[in-house]
Structure formats: structure tokens, C-alpha cells
Amino acid sequence: MSRNPHDQFAKQFLEELLAPFGRVELSREILGEARWVDLWFQPEPQQTPNRPSIDLGLLGTLTQAPCLLEPYRNPPDFEAVRSCVSKRLAVVADRFRQVPAPIEAELPQLWLLVPTLSPSALAHCGAIPARNLPQGCYSLPPIFGTHFVVIHKLPKTPDTLWLRLLGKGRCQREAVREILALPSPNPRRDLALELLVNWKIALDTIAPTPSEEEETLMALHQAYLEWEQKTRRLGELEGEQRGIQIGEQRGIQIGEQQQRHMVLELAGLELELKFGEPGRGLAQALEAVEGLADLYELAKALKRLTTWAEVRSWWGDRLPVMMATGDRLEQWLGVALRLQLPAAEEAEIDRLQQDLKALPWEAARAQVWELD
Numbered sequence: 001m002s003r004n005p006h007d008q009f010a011k012q013f014l015e016e017l018l019a020p021f022g023r024v025e026l027s028r029e030i031l032g033e034a035r036w037v038d039l040w041f042q043p044e045p046q047q048t049p050n051r052p053s054i055d056l057g058l059l060g061t062l063t064q065a066p067c068l069l070e071p072y073r074n075p076p077d078f079e080a081v082r083s084c085v086s087k088r089l090a091v092v093a094d095r096f097r098q099v100p101a102p103i104e105a106e107l108p109q110l111w112l113l114v115p116t117l118s119p120s121a122l123a124h125c126g127a128i129p130a131r132n133l134p135q136g137c138y139s140l141p142p143i144f145g146t147h148f149v150v151i152h153k154l155p156k157t158p159d160t161l162w163l164r165l166l167g168k169g170r171c172q173r174e175a176v177r178e179i180l181a182l183p184s185p186n187p188r189r190d191l192a193l194e195l196l197v198n199w200k201i202a203l204d205t206i207a208p209t210p211s212e213e214e215e216t217l218m219a220l221h222q223a224y225l226e227w228e229q230k231t232r233r234l235g236e237l238e239g240e241q242r243g244i245q246i247g248e249q250r251g252i253q254i255g256e257q258q259q260r261h262m263v264l265e266l267a268g269l270e271l272e273l274k275f276g277e278p279g280r281g282l283a284q285a286l287e288a289v290e291g292l293a294d295l296y297e298l299a300k301a302l303k304r305l306t307t308w309a310e311v312r313s314w315w316g317d318r319l320p321v322m323m324a325t326g327d328r329l330e331q332w333l334g335v336a337l338r339l340q341l342p343a344a345e346e347a348e349i350d351r352l353q354q355d356l357k358a359l360p361w362e363a364a365r366a367q368v369w370e371l372d
Contacts, residue, residue: 006073007038007071007073009195009196010038010071010073010113010166011026011038011039011071012195013165013166013191013192013195014039014041014059014069014071014166015039016191016195017056017059017162017188017191018041018056018059018063021043021044021060021063022041022042022043022044022063023041023042023044024039024040024041025039025040025041026038026039037068037070037084037087037088037091038068038069038070038071039068039069039070039071040066040067040068040069040108041063041066041067041068041069042066042108043063043064043065043066056162057157057158057159057160057161057162057163058133058134058137058149058154058159058160058162058163059162059163061133062109062111062147062149065105065106065108065109066106066107066108066109067108067109067110067111068084068087068088068091068108068109068110068111069111069113070084070110070111070112070113071113071166072112072113072114072115073115073168074115074168075114075115075116075117075118075121076112076114078121078124078125081112081125084110084112084146085110085140085144085146087110088108088109088110088144088145088146089144091108092107092108092145095107095108107145108145109145109146109147110144110145110146110147111147111148111149112146112147112148112149113149113151113163113166114148114149114150114151115150115151115152115166115167115168115169115171115172116150116151116152116168117148117150122138122148122150125140125148126140126141127139127140127147127148130147134154134155134157134159134160135153135154135155136149136150136151136152136153136154136155136160137149137150137154138150149163151163151164151166151167151168151171152167152168152169152171156174161175161178161179162188162192164178165179165192176196179192179193179196180193194303260290260292260295263292263295263296263299264283264286264287264295266299267283267286267295267298267299267302268280268283268286270299270302270303271283271302271311274302274306275308275342278308278338278342278343281338281342282311282335282338282339282342285334285335285337285338285349286298286335288334288335289332289335294318297318298314298315301314308339308342311339312339312340315332315335315336315339316336333353333356333357334349334353337349337352337353337356
């Protein structure tokens with residue numbers, strides 16, 4: 001199963017859009033041979049009180065019933081298509097084991113979200129234009145319950161915007177521009193903007209950036225600038241003249257130090273907006289951490305961590321991983337102390353850090369968590 005930045009962006013984007021309307025499961029395991037489907041969605045029952053309608057345009061139409069969603073960054077080959085179809089058939093077989101005679105219309109459909117697919121490939125799969133759906137949607141014979149959404153063939157309308165954002169090349173760049181043009185405030189616009197920024201940061205951390213993603217970076221750069229302006233406005237509302245410095249305008253990979261600076265600023269902004277002065281102190285302590293991957297994981301985690309205790313627990317759980325290679329005691333010790341003693345003076349933190357540096361890291365770690 002792919003773990004590339006687009007795969008993570010697509011799954012998180014779909015999860016965030018669909019979560020208000022039903023149950024979403026990412027990387028759901030299929031019984032039998034170890035296999036996973038990227039995203040499983042089951043809408044809330046129609047009879048549920050106050051059930052919101054899935055007003056997501058074409059994406060909402062596709063998800064009115066239980067379904068499996070498999071987004072692709074590049075056109076899948078026939079082996080990948082066969083694998084997806086087999087996963088859907090396995091889900092159906094499991095359904096028949098649970099319910100002796102399930103209603104055919106209630107069996108989950110499989111939607112492969114692909115940027116492009118040639119006419120010959122569609123013909124080889126037996127796909128034909130889907131009834132009652134716009135151009136770009138194709139269905140395999142009904143027994144397979146499988147469909148393609150060829151994103152670059154979708155009409156450029158507001159109904160298809162959320163799917164076109166998962167496309168590639170010019171199709172995706174146009175969708176990004178349409179997202180930026182949406183009136184603000186708009187919760188879905190803000191959601192898309194935040195996830196696009198996360199995707200850009202993920203692409204920036206790849207060295208070297210794959211050549212096919214350079215145009216994507218160029219498109220995401222404008223989204224990043226928009227996000228930067230928004231964070232500046234938030235900072236002003238908080239009474240602080242801050243913002244995120246993003247370096248020179250570019251659409252190519254940036255150096256590791258610049259990447260690190262950008263991720264530190266992203267984490268620092270989240271910490272300050274959520275925790276105020278203690279958050280600023282923790283952001284300063286993070287500057288000692290050299291591992292870009294560790295900082296990036298924290299920046300992502302801060303989106304969902306809402307209390308100081310959750311941040312402290314996350315950092316503590318990750319320490320064994322961070323300390324697995326090399327001597328990083330000095331890097332994480334200040335962060336751990338600041339998390340444990342958020343109101344302490346800097347001089348006290350420095351004194352404790354000097355005392356603990358002489359200990360093995362396991363002993364130092366144990367003593368840190370005993371402080372209060």
C-alpha cells in the first residue's frame with residue numbers, strides 16, 4: 001500500500017470531508033490474505049435524527065451508499081485494478097457470510113479515483129460510461145460493483161471540485177485556484193487549504209523531489225502563500241505581529257535547513273495559538289531538535305492534540321523511537337523539561353538540563369517525568 005505524500009493527502013482529505021456524514025475507516029484490513037482498502041465509508045442511516053445531507057457534489061453522490069474509495073496519483077496498471085476488484089469481492093463475500101441474503105443495492109461499491117486512464121485501458125476492463133453520472137465516470141459490469149472516476153475528464157463545475165483536487169497536473173492546478181477563489185470564511189476551503197499545505201511540506205521533505213511533482217509544488221506554493229496570510233491575520237488577532245517566513249518563492253525543492261525552519265514555524269504557530277506563552281516556550285525548545293522527521297511528525301500531530309497533557313504524552317511515547325539511533329539526549333531533554341514544567345524559568349530549565357545530561361538517557365527520561 002502506497003505511503004507517498006499524495007496518498008496521505010488524498011486519504012486524509014476524503015476522511016475529513018466525509019467524517020460528518022458517516023463512519024470512515026482508513027486502511028481497513030480485508031479478511032483472508034492480508035490486504036487493505038485505502039478508505040471505507042459507510043453513511044449514517046437515513047433514519048438517523050438530524051442526519052446531514054452529503055452536500056459534496058459528485059463526491060456526495062458517490063458516497064450515498066457504503067463504498068470503498070481507492071485514490072491513485074498515477075494511472076493504475078491492470079494488476080492494481082485486479083487487486084482492487086478482488087478486495088471488493090472479498091468484502092462482498094464477507095457480507096454474505098454475515099447476512100444470508102443481502103440486498104444487492106446495499107453491497108459496497110468500489111470507486112477507483114484515477115487522474116487519467118486511456119480509452120484502451122477502459123475498454124480492456126470492460127468499463128462503459130456510467131448511467132446518470134457526469135462525463136468521466138465509468139462502470140464495470142454490475143457483478144463487479146466497480147467504477148472508475150477519471151478525474152481529468154470530469155466537467156469543470158463546482159460539483160466536481162472536491163474530486164478534481166485529487167487530480168494531477170493542470171487539472172489539479174485549476175482546482176487549487178478554484179479552492180483559493182472560494183469566499184472566506186468557508187470551513188471546507190480552510191480544510192482543503194490546511195491539507196494542501198501539509199502536502200507541500202511533505203513534498204518539500206523529499207530529497208530529491210520527484211520530477212513529476214515539481215509542477216505540483218508550484219501549484220501548492222500559492223496555497224501556502226494563502227495559508228501564510230491567514231496565519232498572519234490570526235497572529236494579529238492574537239495581538240502578535242507574527243507570521244511564517246517561507247524563504248524565496250520557488251517551485252522546486254528547498255534545502256533541509258529551510259525545510260526545518262518551515263516545519264518549526266508551522267509547529268510554533270500551532271503551539272502559540274493553542275497554549276499561549278507555554279507554547280512559545282516549547283517552540284523555542286524544539287529548535288534544539290535536529291531530526292526533521294521528528295519535527296514534521298510533531299507538526300502534523302499538533303493538528304489533533306488539543307491539550308498540553310496530550311502533547312506531553314505524544315512526545316513521551318515517541319522518545320524511544322527518537323533515541324533508537326545516535327545520541328540525541330541534548331536534543332530532546334530541553335523539550336521534555338519544558339513539557340513537564342511549562343511555567344518554569346529558563347534558568348531553572350538550564351540547570352536541570354545540565355544535571356540530567358550526565359545520566360544515561362533512560363535514567364534521565366525517568367527523572368524528567370517525575371518532575372512537577
